[in-house]
Amino acid sequence: MRRSRLAAIAATVAVLAPVAWFWQHSLLPDSYSATEMGYPDWGGGHAGAHGAGIPLDRLTAPADRPADVSMTMVARRQSFDLAPGMRVDGYTFNGRSPGPEIRARQGQLVEVRLVNESVPEGVTLHWHGVDVPNAADGVAGVTQDAVPPGESFAYRFVATRAGTYWYHSHQLSHEQVRQGLFGALVISEAPDVVALVHVYNGHRTVNGLPGAVPVTATGTTRVRVINTDNGPMAVWTGAPYRLVAIDGGEVHGAAVVTGQAVTVTAGGRADLEVEVGAAPVRVELGGSAALVLTPSGDLGQPVPKPGRVLDPLHYGTPATLGFDPDTATRRFEYAIGRRPGLLDGMPGMWWTINGHQFPDVPMFMVSEGDVVRMRVSNGSGEVHPMHLHGHRAVVLSRNGEPASGSPWWVDSLNVEDGETYELAFVADNPGIWMDHCHNLPHAAEGLVTHLMYAGVTSPYRISAGNHPE
Known part of the structure; x- marks a missing residue:
């Protein structure tokens, strides 16, 4: 009997010991730096020194230049309230969501002072799609500490490239964006409307309002669609348009x-140009949501979703890129998979x-200066x-x-299961930059890494007060 008990205890220990080891090994430290994560992948290029170098706090806009746009x-x-009976318990910027x-012209210096009045967990501002200096990227624990209640932080950057962007x-x-902390950023001089x-x-x-939202418009009008949600959306209209x-x-x-229809990935933007005459033009955004361009206030009739989807890989006409992807000095693989395991002590897929x-x-x-190719695959x-x-x-x-149309430039790319994309870019903005899934719960579950420039360091740590995802 005693031998049987000992054998049972030994068998139990043999089973539980590896489980306990894997559980312990999966626990995240209380505090860690993005520069300490994982292992360095130099993409087949020269492995430069990394450590003592340029603190990212010094990667800023010109300090002596006054702001052109300030808020x-x-x-x-x-x-x-979204509408009567549609109340949201969440967060606001300047009392609204x-x-x-924010609007600026190309070349203007934008300065935004963020004040945390009452967000208990802290808050930051990230400028989605804008190539800001690294110190202004707004990632808690990587480029700054989250701004606690009662404190503030100033973001400064030059609006170098016209286009449709957003902030969050x-x-x-994954919680604060869903519950209201986001808004639109447009760098442009052309007449337009935002969706x-x-x-x-x-x-x-649409713009914080449910249903069909009318906007007074006539003639050639650009509609800037911004998808702030976690999944792709379709956009279509009954009138001819240009993407x-x-x-x-x-x-x-x-x-x-x-x-x-046009697919807009989570976090992505698409600008549609339409001609508005005497009849309203409905830009359908899924469900009952639509932006109605109308000279008279008439909302028109909903437009059925077309069965075909525009493919940006072959849309438009070719143009020069400004660099040669075939001269890449770094080549990376970003293969996305899934498996059972433990993350911070939690079992799951x-x-x-x-x-x-x-x-x-x-x-x-x-x-800095590297030409980078990256293959992103999703299994x-x-x-x-x-x-x-x-x-x-560029895709x-x-x-x-191969892509055969206009250069398809992206900062947010929808990668379906089973798809593989070949991308290229120039490493021209030194810093430590997140490269993650913008289905934000996925990022919170570990689908995140970083693009790191050799010699750039960060004094910030992901910890109890800094949770970027």
């Missing part, structure tokens, strides 16, 4: 489109990058909207099929 953004924990629309908190982003799409508690809205920009990048040779689970993921190392079973901070990349191919 204060006050973050609050606050309930707000979406937050105030990058502290607990900022967000789902609050299951209600799809004139994707993620703030102008489309070369944009032809007139009819009978096709977790995302992997190149077969590794967070935080033991590759850190993509570059030097995880779900779609992922991938977003690289501080840079834009070279999808599933081996």
Whole structure:
């Protein structure tokens, strides 16, 4: 009997000991730096020194240049109404959600002072799609500490590239964005209207309003669609249109489109140009949401969704890139997968990058001036909207099929299960930049890594007060 008990105890220990080891090994430290995560991947290029170097706090806009556009953004924990009977318990910027629309002309210096009045967990501002200096990127624990209640932080950057962008908190982003901390940013001089799409508690809205939202417009009008949600959305209209920009990048040779929808990835933007005459033009945004361009206030009739989808890989006409992807000095693989395991002590099916689970993921190392090629593949079973901070990349191919239209510049790319994209970009913005899934719960579950420039360091740490995802 005693031998049987001992054997049973030994068998139990033999089973539980490896489980306990894996559980212990999966626990995240109380505090860690993004520069300490995973392992460096130099992409086949020269492995430069990394450590003592340029603190990212010094990667800023010119300190002695006065701001051309200046505003204060006050973050609050606050309930707000979308419409009668549609109340959201969330967060606001300047007492509203979406937050105030920021507009600047190309070349202007923008300065935004963020004040945290009452967001208990802290807050930041990230400028989605804008190539800001690294110190202004707004990622808690990577480029700054989250701004606690009662304190403030100033963001300064030059609006270098015209286009459609948005801003949002990058502290607990999977919660704070969903609950209201976001807004539109437009760098342009052309007449236009914005369609900022967000789902609050299951209600799809346009510019914070449910249903069909009328906007007075006539003649040639650009509609800037911004998808602030976690999944892709379709946009379509009953009138002919041209897709004139994707993620703030102008489309070369944009032809007139009819009978096709446009897919806008999570975090992405698409600019449609339409002609508004005497009859209203409805830009359908899914569900009952629509932006109605109307000279008279007439909302018109809903337009059925077309069965075809426009393919940016072959839309528009070719143009020069400004660099040669064939001269790449770094080549990276970003293979997205999924497997059972433990993350911070929690069992589940977790995302992997190149077969590794967070935080033991590759850190993509570059030097300023590198030409970078990156192959992004998805074998995880779900779609992922991938977003690289501080840079834009051009799509070279999808599933081996070369791009043949206008250069397709992206900072947010919808990668379906089974798809592989070949991308290229120039490493021209030194810093430590997140490269993550913009389905924000996925990022919170570990689908995140960083693009790191050799010699750039960060004094900030991901910890109890800094949760970027």
